[in-house]
Amino acid sequence: AGYGEGFFNADLPFQPVHYKNSFISVVMAAFPFIENACHLHSSTFNPIYCGHPIIQFGPHQSLREMRERGFKTFGKWWDESYDDEPNSWVRLEKVMDVVLEVSKLSQKEFLKIYIDMKEVLQHNVDLISNYDIKNDLYDRLF
Numbered sequence: 001a002g003y004g005e006g007f008f009n010a011d012l013p014f015q016p017v018h019y020k021n022s023f024i025s026v027v028m029a030a031f032p033f034i035e036n037a038c039h040l041h042s043s044t045f046n047p048i049y050c051g052h053p054i055i056q057f058g059p060h061q062s063l064r065e066m067r068e069r070g071f072k073t074f075g076k077w078w079d080e081s082y083d084d085e086p087n088s089w090v091r092l093e094k095v096m097d098v099v100l101e102v103s104k105l106s107q108k109e110f111l112k113i114y115i116d117m118k119e120v121l122q123h124n125v126d127l128i129s130n131y132d133i134k135n136d137l138y139d140r141l142f
Helices: 041-048 064-067 088-103 107-128 133-141
Strands: 024-028 054-057
Touching: 024 133, 041 054, 041 107, 054 133
Parallel strands: 024 054
Antiparallel strands: none
16 A cells, blocks of 8 residues: 555555565454454455465454455465464464565565466456455345
8 A cells, every 4th residue: 555665655545566566465454453353455455456465464264254255365375374363462473473484485486386376366356356346245235
């Protein structure tokens, strides 16, 4: 999110160039410390829309919630067991451990992973791109 090098403003529209120039998004989702508050929003969906894999610190079982909505997550490439940790502070530590491990990968390893996960990334992009607000949201509300 935001605009311009070194600046951040979450109220501005996201800039796709940030996703083009990086491999992965570490997401701080909304309300990660609130029990039973799985609020998925742009901090999760913007990177996915731009074809990024995510490591997400969100509410307990937020990745499970995403999978229930049809998204594919990235447990094949790194440990996502943090999602099952009910203690928010322990979950944050586990997310940080995963980020540390992923940060040790070489560019060659990242490229190999990216090629391997391209079908998952495309699936998620397609899911967002073809989201039908009438059938998926409006009909639920009314």
